[in-house]
């Protein structure tokens with residue numbers, strides 16, 4: 001759905017107004033409370049499975065890209081297509097994002113997409129990362145991250161871009177923006193999304209040290225909103241969605257837009273510059289070396 005206000009191309013559908021069309025806001029919000037039979041619509045691709053319950057208006061999206069749900073260009077493309085489909089579906093009002101891979105929500109951006117490739121490839125990849133964030137952070141749906149595994153860097157960004165985060169209680173799971181540990185830097189819009197969630201001081205320390213927070217700590221600093229046992233995750237996510245959907249869509253959406261607009265506008269205004277920055281930064285020999293060493297370290301850890 002194209003916006004009424006001109007946007008830098010490509011136009012991100014579903015971005016909260018003033019970009020999105022007011023006709024989208026109503027969705028199923030004011031339907032009378034009649035009891036409808038449960039109806040499911042499913043669509044799937046190689047990387048993602050989506051199930052939409054049209055009677056409740058709640059979609060569940062499961063990442064299923066082994067081994068670790070890394071955000072490759074293909075994954076990001078499929079993710080954006082799925083988000084666009086749901087955003088434009090009047091029957092869908094809420095989205096729960098979770099993983100079908102045991103122990104991993106998402107391992108973040110696929111490091112191989114940032115290593116040993118052409119500048120054209122880096123630019124295309126980064127535009128896809130931006131697009132994913134624009135669509136998710138600017139979504140008019142209620143979005144809940146049901147985090148059932150570790151979620152570093154780009155995986156954490158996906159969770160941060162949702163309205164609410166519920167994480168499974170497990171001493172082995174970690175979450176955070178650990179870019180500094182890889183010798184790279186979280187871009188300003190990752191940082192802004194993080195600051196808007198945990199506040200400036202907590203974000204500054206966590207970003208500078210590239211911290212991956214254990215679940216209890218993530219809860220303490222407000223990076224996740226709730227911690228639950230694995231078997232309660234889906235039930236809790238459904239309850240949170242029901243609570244948020246009890247409000248009129250337009251009021252919730254206007255409020256969400258008010259809270260997120262400045263960060264979204266800032267990124268859109270600097271989108272091309274941000275791509276150029278990324279390409280220049282990631283192409284540096286020293287950064288390529290850091291990424292190579294990090295991948296080596298991951299492999300050694302296994303053996």
Ligand SMILES: CC/C=C\CCC/C=C/C(=O)SCCNC(=O)CCNC(=O)[C@H](O)C(C)(C)COP(=O)(O)OP(=O)(O)OC[C@H]1O[C@@H](n2cnc3c(N)ncnc32)[C@H](O)[C@@H]1OP(=O)(O)O
Nearest residue numbers: 067070107108109110111112152153154184185278281298
């Ligand atoms: C100007 C701005 C500039 C730059 C901004 C860039 C912003 C970057 C954002 C990012 O998201 S960078 C990615 C950060 N991600 C990580 O640091 C996670 C690294 N991975 C791990 O910590 C672990 O793999 C794990 C996710 C905790 C899973 O551990 P587990 O023991 O279960 O699996 P294993 O480590 O054996 O991994 C399996 C397999 O997958 C490969 N792998 C893991 N993560 C990635 C990844 N992000 N990209 C690509 N590949 C990844 C790993 O190497 C193994 O491969 P192998 O089987 O071939 O050895």
